[in-house]
Amino acid sequence: MIDSQEALGHLLDDVKRTALNGEDPVSAAALLLEAAESLLSAAGEIGAGASEGESVSNGPLYLVSAMQQRAASRVYGARRVRDAVFADPTLFGEPAWDMLLDLLAAQGTNKRISVTSACLASNVPLTTALRWITVLENKGLVEREEDEMDARRTFLKLTRKARGLLRTYFVELERRKLL
Incomplete structure (x- = not known):
């Protein structure tokens, strides 16, 4: 204590x-x-x-966090369904948003997201995804964390700023009955 x-x-x-x-x-x-x-x-x-x-x-604190993670997972999944249905990669694209959603969804499971995994989640070519990771870092939304067991691998995690913005976003969606 x-x-x-x-x-x-x-x-x-x-x-x-x-x-x-x-x-x-x-x-x-x-x-x-x-x-x-x-x-x-x-x-x-x-x-x-x-x-x-x-x-x-089991208190409200846990439920709010779990709700946001589930919502992030559902929003990300809906984006992948939309991509599959329209079957035209030139129509839609928000790689930074996809990465943020994936990182938030993984947060509650204590699953660490590697840079490679974040690139795949962005649904854009590797070089484009890497540029977007740099943008997210420069804006203070994600940070890199070295893997202690494997120097070849680096993980990404949301910063406090990103967690605050994402929390605000999902709370506002819920307040407006859009979620």
């Missing part, structure tokens, strides 16, 4: 620093949401907010 409290304290310090320094408001909001989630999770560790026999992971 002390580790959780310490981690939460550091996270809240990051939120304050981000807000006070006038940094990107989306990053500050993502940090704040992460702090709130950590606080709820820590409260569950000590029994607060959970009825006897009730698992904290």
Whole structure:
């Protein structure tokens, strides 16, 4: 529990620093949401907010996250169906969006997405996908993570900023009854 409290304290310090320094408001909001989630999770560790026999992971926090991951998976799947039905790769294309959806969908399963896998998810030629990964990195939406076991492989993961924007997007879709 002390580790959780310490981690939460550091996270809240990051939120304050981000807000006070006038940094990107989306990053500050993502940090704040992460702090709130950590606080709820820590409260569950000590029994607060959970009825006897009730698992904290079944609470609303888990459901919202799972809903967003399922929604990302469905949106990505619908895009692939559209591509197959129209059978013309020149009609549609948003490789960055496809990669973000794939990364979000994988997040809940603790599945790491390699650069190669992200390129395949983008549904465009490899060189185009690699250019889009660079764009996403430069915009602070994804970051690379080296594989400790295999130096030839690199993974991609969503940044806090991207998680905050995607969360906002899916919450807004739900609010407008579009999901």
